[in-house]
Amino acid sequence: MTRKIVHIDMDAFFASVEQRDFPELRGKPVIVGGKPESRGVVAACSYEARQFGVHSAMPSSRAVKLCKDAIFVPPRFDAYRQASAGIHEVFKQYTSMIEPLSLDEAYLDVTERAAALGSATAVAQRIKQDIKSTVDLTASAGISYNKFLAKIASDMDKPDGLYVIRPEHADAFIQQLPIRKFFGVGKVTEQKMQRLGIFTGADLRSRTEVELQTEFGQAGAYYYRVARGIDERPVRAHRTRKSIGQETTFSGDVVDKQFIWQTLQTIAASLESTLEAKQLAARTLTLKLRYSDFQLNTRSKTTASVFVSVSDITGTLPELLRRTEAGHRPIRLIGITLSNLVKHDPEQGSLAIVEVRESSQLGLF
Template identity: 50%
Template sequence: MRKIIHIDMDAFFAAVEQRENPDLQGKPVVIGGDPYARGVVATCSYEARKYGIHSAMPSKQAQIRCPHAIFIRPRMSLYKEVSQEVMEIFHSFTSLVEPLSLDEAYLDVSENKVGMQSATLVARQIKERIWEELKLTASAGVSYNKFIAKLASGYRKPDGLTVITPEQAQAFLDAEPIHHFWGVGKVTAQQLKGYGIETGADLRQWSKEKCMEVLGSRGELLYRFVRGEDERPVNPKRIRKSIGRETTLQVDLTEWDEIFPILETLVSSLEAYLLQKGEQAQVLVLKVKFHDFKQITRRLTLPEPISTVQEMMSYLQQMSKRAPLEGKSVRLVGVTLAGFVSRKRAYEQLRLF
């Protein structure tokens, strides 16, 4: 049986800013755009969250909720540098590290570099190292598979450590609200609520056929998840044909100027992935879902491979002109990259030209 840890840094961008500037510690810090220039919140400190501030909220609204909040423009180069330091700590414990973004990763510590039998002790040591070396906190979930470990890491944030043993798993999953499960967003949660499904225990009463009938391709996966079954390995070298990031906005937006800061946060995570893999992408896809659940996508095959936030944002701004919002409310945005080539190969192609 595997021993899996999911580690999620606590309010990562804001915590890094508070570490860099001690005057910000204990204060409501908002990472995002200018409240006087139609900016949008990318993330915020836990002190700011107490005022109801959250990601994708207009910065002006955040300022109204907390007039003494401190607004800071994102410094992605700094966050990426600190993220690399976090990943180095992970790799000092195991080679099986699968980053999901700048601030979270799966680790398989079934066999590890420190010779510990207890995954709980490994997780505790990792958290201690992150605090001692980087002065940041992280929350960890420990279990026998990826799905439960990720659920557990969010259970006692911030600075939490939650262990779910095989014996505890079913009771834990039964009690979880259905919207906490992978693949269950607001729309699906409302759909399931119409069937009287509000918790994992409720969904567990359905047969596999019923799950697939109502939920389509996700149904079989959710059928297994609510039973604590997940055989996906932690795979640091998995080959992807595409990689994407998307987010459901907690407040619907109607202007591209409000949406661009959210896209910048998403593509920053994609840039980190490309940097780690030594790759560039030649296909860029923009996804927009409206309040009425209609969806549009815009796909662009690029003349040259790209890898940086600046390059991606430049093309996304061009693509937005082919996706007029016309006053419609946007509830979800996403960006996907495909057509990967190695940086070395891309450089050789440019030399040929």
């Protein structure tokens, strides 16, 4: 039986929660993140702000130049977690095969429910309607026979979109797809592919698996398969996670220490939300940097206790940052990965005994 996979992606999630809870923000360019005067970073923004070219991970000082009427609001992760919990309750009404990717997106295998309701499209429409009536937020849905295509489809008709890629149309869809739209192809890989003359799915499909593996290593086999619409990964409702991470690619070279620190704080807050939602803690923290010459640098620390909260995570970052050239050598990407994951009961509080340092101690790196 052909699988029926739905990818749900909430529309401008953090900003939409703010506009829902504060009606005076509706229809206005809202930016969730630090203010320009504090050298903050854009964590998320509304569609009204995106029209001016504002996007996540952008310095707030740049965002306000692009959109002078932007309204900056600080993140409220408790509100976002509460909204996410309500969305997942909707999912559970339609399938038990749910694979969360973050607070605002998930894969759903609705093969069985689609048979009962007539189609996966009908299931996705009902899910969207129920999310709207339950938490008063809009979602975009992508529907296809595998995860790769479902995720791409969810981004085709935003906001409040619903896009279907049927098996008989998949080949033509993939061939015309710009390579930057392929899930798993980042900015650096896109640039390398373009240097090799690969601009579309058709170009990618013209390369042999050996050629792609020679250029891209193990990822080459993945590119070879998805260029042919092949993705056999199942929706894993209870998959064992080995790590949780998030990274940000800057639009230009960054040296400013305070901006780097603000970015790391935003990432840490997002990771705290993910850990709490999944009732996990981590024993290893890895800081990842990519310099302007694309050299990758990682620094890790493993503790006898655990990382759970923002303060746990940021408390150990200055130590790792001092072991890099951040603040002296331009960087293009920065990220944090938490691994050695263990189950954690939030009611017991944080078990971490990592020393907490305030952001004012930026001079430590």
